[in-house]
Amino acid sequence: MIRLTLFLILAFAAACSKPQPVAPEGVEQMTVTLSPQEENILATWQLPEAVTEFSFNEGDMPVSEREADWTPQGEGWVFDGQTLSREDGSDFQEFSFTLPAASMFYDRYYVPASKVGKGGWVIFANALAPAEGDFEVRFEGLPESNVIYGAGEITSPDETRDGNTLGIFYVGPAENLSMEGGILIAGPEIPDAIRTDISDNLENAVTKLTDAWEYAPEIPPAVIITYDRNWHGQSWKGGVREEVITFHLRGFDLSDNGSNFAAQLRNTSLHEAVHVWNGTLFESSENSEQSWVHEGAAEYIANRLWMDEDIFNAAVQKALNGCILRLGDHSIRDTEIASWGQTPYRCGHVVHLAAELSALQHTGKNVLGIWKDVYDATGDERVYDSATFVTAAEADGGEPFSDIMTVFNEGLTAENRAALVAHLNALGADIVPLTPEDETSDETTLSVTVLRELLIDYCDGGYGFTQMPEGFALETAQRCGDALAGDPLVSSLNGQDLLKAPVAVYFAVREACKAREPLVLTRADGTELEPLACPEGVASLPELYNVRSAGTLPPL
Template sequence: MNWLNITKIKTAISMTLSLLAYFNAEIAWANSQAHNDSSPANILIKVEKSTTDTSEKWVVTYTLTTPAKTLAFVRNPDTSRTTRWFAQDNDIEIVFDNVKHQELVRSKSGRPLSTVSFLLTPTYKHLGKDYAPFSPFSDGGNAFHSGRLFACANTCTEEDNKWHLTLNVPSDEHIVLNGKVMKSSVSWTDNNDGRVVYVGKQQPIITDNVVALIDPGFPESIKASLEEDIPNMMAFFSHSLNPLKGEKPMLFASYANVDDHSTQGGTLPNQIFMHWNRQDLNEQADNSSFVNQTLWFFAHEVAHLYQPGSTEGVSENEEQSWLHEGNADYFAAIAMNFLYEDANSYVESRMTRAFESCTEGLAQTTLARAYKNGHFNLYYSCGMIMHRAIDSVVQQKTLGEESLFTVWKRLQKVVNSGMSPGTATFLTLLEPYNAPELIKAINNATSDDAFKAIQGIETLYQLPE
């Protein structure tokens, strides 16, 4: 596939580019300022980057307005803070509470905590079903996930959803926050899942569609694809679902160029980030299989951007991850078939492999338990088969007037109006199509009975007949 020879987008999709252009960086900055006006939380978080000729240091400092016995972190995908965060006071340590499944900061001597500082390890670390703490760029820049820093005094409750952060960087570098470039220092109030923030010397590329930070170390073909394919995919989903509202989306694409083979992507509201923690992209760039895998990777992450709000806006819990991950994979398949004529055979092979992977995996665990048993990939493979079946049935029942996109636009609407996300709401939206066999098969596929689950997926793979 020629990365530069992108299939011409249909007129309707081209028109949506003008809609995306409406959301400019000044709106993003206004939203950032609105956050700054919020009242501060009871913990102040300061991040400071300093550099020497040969190294860089990232230090995070927590200042508690009221001393506490411990500091509890909000996000705890593993125990890696215990080995990657280094206390700047010998009396302070990070331990993992096996009962709470949570990392905690405490004093070895038992004294109350008022101010604690840690030297961070600013390298990429894969965190299962969470965002990487750092995504280094090949030119020395770095992007970090602010949500990784969120912590609470003693314990976190549902009411704890506001953190005041300050970031200081060297004078020859700058910060990119919410699409705006700032020098030296910035403060903001953060919430929910946080955001990705860039620190370095690279200036963002600002287009009609996106504010982008694309690693200068990428091979030219991949840089061209990021600059052209991502906007085309965004246009496709804007037309098929709904245009994004608010800030102009930000794209972070980083390439560590290190001896590894990891690739990870993710989305936060109005942000897409992709990281390649490897060093073989020059060799892989002309490999057609790698090209298709990369386009699928792009399309999957862009699809997430157009789902309702966030992961929590789609699924109630981990076992329902087939909703957002399976949907993103199936939407990636649709986008690739539409945008790239020569990708059809690749997409079909992905669908076949997804069915095989799903049925093989369900013989070992069910979707209800997959996230606990280390089989999170089943939410992608089984979920894609389920969404493919839904799309086929909806199109058949409406003689092509509606599709899976119609269902997801309705899901966006009902979730935004206050209905709970999750399987129950999603299945309610399928009831008007009078497809009891479809709903029964989905219920079987998501049940905790392995035989029923496999039977359900096999039925879904054959629908409609």
């Protein structure tokens, strides 16, 4: 629960501010004292007893990143990114590191430290943790106006916090915080339009989900945004831990951000807000095995909360075609396929569309009503699984949903793909086969799919390429033979532009394969590469669909 309102924070901090106490000798628990500076953080570890070496928790921060970025203070230290010791082997009970803002992003890891505005920092407490044992976090030298936000609590920097539960936390000026339904933490470098967009949509989501489900999380969602315009290139990293949603934006001109970028931030915020309910307040016992349930729900409900009809139809088309391409004829119960990458998001989205369309006809319930039934069925343990969801969706949607769930359980063979579309159309959707002339919101997804299947065949199961402004830079010199040697930058395939006409590319290669004609990649400079025979993965690309209407869905 948020214990202080924003207007009380400054008064509280001013009234309670006092010199930071120094940990006495013989402390029973490790403490980390943080002294944020303008460009880095001085972090001092005080141990309950002297040791000859200290090891960090290696599960939450890459050893290579800690070794590259973190600098021990003083002489005579030996540090390999994981373990710290003295050169002479002597024991120690205190040591310090200088922690800068993260120099790069790493896959699957939270950003350990990043700046928020002037004087603010967002820090991942687990990056400070020892390999074993508990620890506390203290703060030193902060202005009286600074606050700490972490684990749903806003406190004065004079208060010691539990490092094991602090998670992703903010330390810095109180003016970077705003509270509208949830918490938004962002510096003045983030344009008001983005701040307002996320705050308004988050407030709307929290209000609607709480009203519909009658379960309110003890800790509302919090969004933290960091930004560096002068980054090496353009990139952004999102993440969520418990109730905290983070966006680390780098290199973009936010004053001229396009609607697609703003929409992506909005949708991700709402997606993760839904997870505060179906991943934190309630828990899936099949978190990784049947992730189409909770990931599909989060994505579908997020879309429904803000998208207008046209945008939502495009999102359904992306989900339907993405599910067809990724799941193939495998069952949605096949963990190895259905819970990998984007598959649970795409297929789960379509399952939830089917559940809502069926329920609206059968009982008049919308998707929030279905999930209210899921939550109500969990009992005191508040744990659900795929069977809990399917039981609720079948009770609310009747036989139409059961028929569609059977299709997903069997897998999307050609016959079942046609059956799925027929079932959705019977529920009020208007879905027809995609044609070369149709536009798609998938951007380059179809071109990426074709290139991936093409390279997998010629590169012994591996592939690599990077999208560039002029086309796709293939990473093929070392593994794909003479035909694709030299890591070519390609812009078209069989005469169709890979960036501007992905639908036309998709149809062109299917037609070439059907006619047993070669596939020809063309460089950005107009030079054609050696023709390639059509591989099985490309020849078997399925028919895709145009979603002209997802059906009649009242606003949530």
